[in-house]
Amino acid sequence: MPVEIGGQLIRPSDLVVADGDGVIVVPEHLIDDVLTYAIQESENxxxxxxxMFDRLGxxxxxxxxxxxxxxxxxxxxxxxxxxxxxRRA
Structure with a gap:
């Protein structure tokens, strides 16, 4: 059943990610987009x-x-x- 925590509605199908810095709730309809972007960030x-390794030898x-x-x-x-x-650094 849906619950409300800190003013945020959380549904059973939402993605909830937490670490020592906080919590993020991703609505089900955005999960694929968020995961794709996170993977792109990691790959980038x-x-x-x-x-950088190449430039530093x-x-x-x-x-x-x-x-x-x-x-x-x-x-x-x-x-x-x-x-x-x-060069600017």
Whole structure:
């Protein structure tokens, strides 16, 4: 049955994710979109880490390897933009 916690209505089909910083409730109709975006974020982090390893001369490792087959992150960092950011730093 639905419950209300802290003013938020939570239905049995909602996704509830919690950690030490808080809780998020994702309505059922948004779960697929949220999971896709989260996977894109994770894959983008690995991609950018790989670019950074290349620039620093560090051999790539498992932390730079893609795990999921998803569309690229809509705002993925390009090697050119990374170089530009590194020049400014």
């Amino acid at each position: 982090d690995k991609y950018v880490r790989g670019l 560090i051999p790539r490792n498992a932390s730079t390897e893609s795990v999921f087959d998803v569309k690229p992150h809509p705002y993925a960092l390009t090697p050119e933009r990374l170089d530009e950011r590194l």
